[in-house]
Amino acid sequence: MPGQRNRHFEGRAGARGKGRGASRPRAAGAGRPGGGRGPRGEAVAGTPFIVGHLADALHMVLKLDGPADVLLSLYFRKNHELGSRDRGLVAETVYYALRHLASIAWAMAPAVPERSPRLAALVALALRFGRGQISEAAAGRDAAALDAVLAKAKDVSEAPAPVRAELPDWLYDRIRAQYPDAEAFFRAIAQPAPLDLRVNSLKADPKSVAEEFAERGVQASPMHYSPDGLRLAEKVGIGSWPVYREGRVDIQDEGSQLIARLLAPCRRLMVCDFCAGAGGKTLAIGALMKSTGSLYAFDVNAKRLAGMVPRLRRSGLTNVHPIAIRDEYDRRLGRLIGKFDRVLVDAPCTGTGTLRRNPDLRWRLSVAELERINAVQASVIRSAARLVKKGGRLVYATCSVLREENQGVVEAFLAEHPEFELRSAPDILAAQKVPFTAEERERMGSYFVMLPQANATDGFFSAVLERVAEDPARAAHEGGAPRGR
Numbered sequence: 001m002p003g004q005r006n007r008h009f010e011g012r013a014g015a016r017g018k019g020r021g022a023s024r025p026r027a028a029g030a031g032r033p034g035g036g037r038g039p040r041g042e043a044v045a046g047t048p049f050i051v052g053h054l055a056d057a058l059h060m061v062l063k064l065d066g067p068a069d070v071l072l073s074l075y076f077r078k079n080h081e082l083g084s085r086d087r088g089l090v091a092e093t094v095y096y097a098l099r100h101l102a103s104i105a106w107a108m109a110p111a112v113p114e115r116s117p118r119l120a121a122l123v124a125l126a127l128r129f130g131r132g133q134i135s136e137a138a139a140g141r142d143a144a145a146l147d148a149v150l151a152k153a154k155d156v157s158e159a160p161a162p163v164r165a166e167l168p169d170w171l172y173d174r175i176r177a178q179y180p181d182a183e184a185f186f187r188a189i190a191q192p193a194p195l196d197l198r199v200n201s202l203k204a205d206p207k208s209v210a211e212e213f214a215e216r217g218v219q220a221s222p223m224h225y226s227p228d229g230l231r232l233a234e235k236v237g238i239g240s241w242p243v244y245r246e247g248r249v250d251i252q253d254e255g256s257q258l259i260a261r262l263l264a265p266c267r268r269l270m271v272c273d274f275c276a277g278a279g280g281k282t283l284a285i286g287a288l289m290k291s292t293g294s295l296y297a298f299d300v301n302a303k304r305l306a307g308m309v310p311r312l313r314r315s316g317l318t319n320v321h322p323i324a325i326r327d328e329y330d331r332r333l334g335r336l337i338g339k340f341d342r343v344l345v346d347a348p349c350t351g352t353g354t355l356r357r358n359p360d361l362r363w364r365l366s367v368a369e370l371e372r373i374n375a376v377q378a379s380v381i382r383s384a385a386r387l388v389k390k391g392g393r394l395v396y397a398t399c400s401v402l403r404e405e406n407q408g409v410v411e412a413f414l415a416e417h418p419e420f421e422l423r424s425a426p427d428i429l430a431a432q433k434v435p436f437t438a439e440e441r442e443r444m445g446s447y448f449v450m451l452p453q454a455n456a457t458d459g460f461f462s463a464v465l466e467r468v469a470e471d472p473a474r475a476a477h478e479g480g481a482p483r484g485r
C-alpha cells in the first residue's frame with residue numbers, strides 16, 4: 001500500500017522548495033575528488049560523485065520493478081560512501097525525475113531516460129536546482145546534449161496532453177473524463193505532499209504536541225478537517241524524536257484520519273479492520289475507541305501486519321488483535337459472521353490518490369493491474385460484509401481517485417445486497433465536528449471524497465453502508481462462502 005512511504009527520503013531531503021529551480025541545495029558532494037566547482041569556481045551540488053550516484057539510482061528505479069522508496073533504500077544500503085546530505089539530494093532528485101518523467105522523456109527523445117540514466121540525471125538535477133548547480137566536470141561529455149534537452153524542456157506546450165499532465169495515457173484519459181477540475185489535479189500531484197501527523201488522544205492533545213514541536217523550532221498547525229491532526233510547515237525526520245518514539249503522534253494523512261472517524265468508533269464496540277496493513281487506520285480507530293471494546297485487525301500480508309506491532313506498543317492501545325488471514329474467505333472468519341458493529345474494508349487499490357507521495361506508482365500501474373485489483377475489491381467487500389451485524393456498518397475505503405474502484409464497487413455491491421443501505425458520510429463526520437462547506441457536501445453527495453486539488457490531502461474515497469436486514473443467504477450458508485463466489 002502506497003500511503004506515506006517515501007516520507008523517509010523527502011523528509012530528509014528538506015523538500016521546502018517547490019517546482020523547477022526553486023531552491024539551491026548545499027553542495028553535497030563538493031568536497032570529494034572529481035570537482036564540485038561551477039564555472040566561476042563556486043561550490044555546486046551537481047558534482048561527478050553525485051551525478052554518478054544519481055544516474056545509478058535512477059537506472060535502478062526506472063526499471064519500475066518495485067516501489068521507488070524500497071529500491072532507493074536498497075541502493076543507499078549498498079553505497080555507504082553517500083553521506084546523509086548526499087542521500088537527501090539523490091532522493092529528492094530521483095523523486096523529482098519520477099514526478100516529471102513524461103516531460104523529461106519527451107524532451108530527451110530520441111534518447112530514453114531508462115537507457116540514458118546519466119543524461120536523465122543531469123536533466124533532472126538542472127531542472128530541479130538550476131543548470132548552474134552542475135559542475136563542468138559532472139556535465140562532461142553530456143554538456144551539449146544536456147543544454148539541448150533543457151532548451152526543449154523549457155516549453156512543453158507542444159507536448160501531448162498526457163505528457164504535460166505527467167501521466168500515462170490510460171490514466172490521463174480516466175482522470176480527464178471523471179473530473180471537471182482535472183487540470184488542477186494534474187498540478188496538485190506535481191507537488192510533494194506535506195507531513196501530516198495524527199495526535200494520539202490516549203497520550204496527548206494537539207495543542208501540547210504543537211508546543212513540543214515549537215520548542216524544536218518546527219511549526220505544527222492544526223488541520224483544517226481532522227480534529228486530531230497537525231500539519232508540519234516543513235518536512236523533518238521525526239523517527240528518533242520522543243514525541244514519535246513515545247507514541248504521542250503517528251504519521252497519517254489527514255484524509256486517512258477522517259476515514260477512521262467514518263466508523264464513528266465509540267467505546268466498547270466490536271470493530272474489524274479487514275485490510276489493516278501496518279495499522280495506520282487501526283491505530284486511529286483504536287484511539288477513538290479509547291482502547292476499549294475489541295478491534296480485530298486482519299490482513300493477508302503477515303509481514304505488513306507485523307509492522308503494526310511496534311506501532312501498537314508505542315500507541316499504548318490494548319484492544320487490538322492482529323490476525324493474518326489466508327484470504328478473504330479464510331475459514332476462521334466463519335465464527336465471526338454477524339458479530340461486528342463496524343467493519344472497515346480499506347481495500348487494496350491502485351493508490352492513485354497518493355501520487356504526490358508515490359510518484360513512481362503511475363508508471364508502474366496498468367489497465368490490467370487496475371482490472372485485477374478491481375476483482376479483489378469486489379470479492380473482499382462481499383466477504384467482509386458477512387461480518388457486519390444487523391444495525392452495524394460496513395465502511396468501504398480506498399486511496400484511489402478512480403470511479404471504477406470507488407463508486408463502481410459500492411454500486412455493484414449495493415445492487416447485489418439490498419440488505420445494506422448507503423448512509424451519508426458527510427453527516428457522520430459533521431456529527432464529529434468535521435467542517436465541510438455546502439460546496440464540498442454537494443461534490444461528495446453521500447460519499448466521502450477527498451482530493452489533492454480540492455482539499456490539500458491525498459485522494460481518498462469512502463462509503464458507509466448500514467446493514468438493515470439479515471443476509472437472506474445466511475441461514476442456508478452460515479459460515480460458508482459468500483454469494484457470488
Ligand SMILES: C[S@@+](CC[C@H](N)C(=O)[O-])C[C@H]1O[C@@H](n2cnc3c(N)ncnc32)[C@H](O)[C@@H]1O
Nearest residue numbers: 001275276277280281299300301328346347348
Ligand atoms: C490500502 S492497504 C491497507 C492500509 C492500512 N489500512 C492503513 O491504513 O495503513 C490494503 C491492504 O489490503 C491487504 N489485502 C489485500 N488483499 C486482501 C484480502 N483478500 N483480504 C484482506 N486484506 C487484503 C493488503 O495486504 C494491504 O495491506
